[in-house]
Amino acid sequence: MPSTSFINKIALVTGSGRGIGRAIALHFAENGADVAINFFRNREPAEQTAREIEKLGRRVLLVRADVGDMDDLNRMFDELEKEFGGLDIFIHNAASGYNRPAMDQKPKGWDWTMNINARALLFSAQRAAVLMEKRGGGNIVSISSAGATRVLPDYVVVGASKAALEALTRYLGVELISKGINVNAVSPGVVETDALNHFASMGSQDNILQKFVELVPAGRLVTPEEVAQVVAFLCTSAASMIVGQTIIMDGGYSLPVPK
Numbered sequence: 209m210p211s212t213s214f215i216n217k218i219a220l221v222t223g224s225g226r227g228i229g230r231a232i233a234l235h236f237a238e239n240g241a242d243v244a245i246n247f248f249r250n251r252e253p254a255e256q257t258a259r260e261i262e263k264l265g266r267r268v269l270l271v272r273a274d275v276g277d278m279d280d281l282n283r284m285f286d287e288l289e290k291e292f293g294g295l296d297i298f299i300h301n302a303a304s305g306y307n308r309p310a311m312d313q314k315p316k317g318w319d320w321t322m323n324i325n326a327r328a329l330l331f332s333a334q335r336a337a338v339l340m341e342k343r344g345g346g347n348i349v350s351i352s353s354a355g356a357t358r359v360l361p362d363y364v365v366v367g368a369s370k371a372a373l374e375a376l377t378r379y380l381g382v383e384l385i386s387k388g389i390n391v392n393a394v395s396p397g398v399v400e401t402d403a404l405n406h407f408a409s410m411g412s413q414d415n416i417l418q419k420f421v422e423l424v425p426a427g428r429l430v431t432p433e434e435v436a437q438v439v440a441f442l443c444t445s446a447a448s449m450i451v452g453q454t455i456i457m458d459g460g461y462s463l464p465v466p467k
């Protein structure tokens with residue numbers, strides 16, 4: 209028997225074919241939930257994730273949708289409603305972005321990044337809330353990052369989108385809690401996924417990561433499974449008084465450590 213049961217729950221995780229989203233989708237499925245997998249560019253890993261969920265004996269729906277596109281986003285919720293009839297858990301994990309200095313940014317990159325990373329949360333929450341109310345409530349959790357509050361190299365537009373995500377989390381948290389829908393976010397430190405591959409173009413990935421790890425009080429990177437566990441905790445009744453918050457899980461990296 210799993211320690212935290214999500215049996216009879218329905219979860220939708222955006223960007224869940226690979227990386228952190230995949231770990232979150234598998235965690236919910238391993239603990240009893242039926243899961244909708246959303247992907248955009250990479251069908252193969254998404255199909256693989258869906259097969260793993262099926263092997264666990266859960267129902268799975270695979271939806272290709274660009275969550276930054278309003279038609280695609282609405283179709284994703286239409287397909288979910290048709291297949292499952294309701295929703296208990298919505299995880300806004302998908303993210304993208306134009307990484308370059310502020311002076312080199314273009315409106316196209318701003319729109320692309322903001323629409324996927326921030327706008328998708330607001331308009332997904334509108335659709336999710338209707339489906340969750342029918343089932344007596346639910347949980348919405350988004351994945352933010354340190355760039356929301358700190359300055360990271362070439363991260364200006366993603367950082368702004370994650371700051372917007374965290375603000376949306378507070379507003380949605382307050383507005384939806386009276387409907388039994390709890391909204392929070394998780395902000396992990398560096399998690400080892402494909403997203404780190406861009407370091408390869410800056411030199412030895414291992415070397416850069418090793419230098420970073422030396423600055424983390426916990427002495428290591430975060431794993432995707434650990435992110436999934438914190439996300440899942442926020443979807444339990446034990447977390448019901450945590451409302452509109454962004455939970456930082458970075459091994460102590462963002463704390464000012466006196467040298």
Ligand SMILES: NC(=O)c1ccc[n+]([C@@H]2O[C@H](COP(=O)([O-])OP(=O)(O)OC[C@H]3O[C@@H](n4cnc5c(N)ncnc54)[C@H](OP(=O)(O)O)[C@@H]3O)[C@@H](O)[C@H]2O)c1
Pocket residue numbers: 222223224225226227228229246247248249250251254273274275276300301302303304324351352353354395396397398399400401402403404
């Ligand atoms: N990795 C880290 O160190 C780290 C640290 C802090 C926060 N985060 C956050 O954690 C989340 C997941 O990160 P990750 O490292 O797993 O990222 P990743 O490996 O870059 O994966 C991004 C995911 O988002 C999906 N995606 C991108 N654009 C999309 C769109 N327009 N519509 C739907 N899906 C889209 C991708 O799907 P396709 O491949 O199918 O396109 C993929 O599944 C993100 O919100 C990220 O900002 C990551």
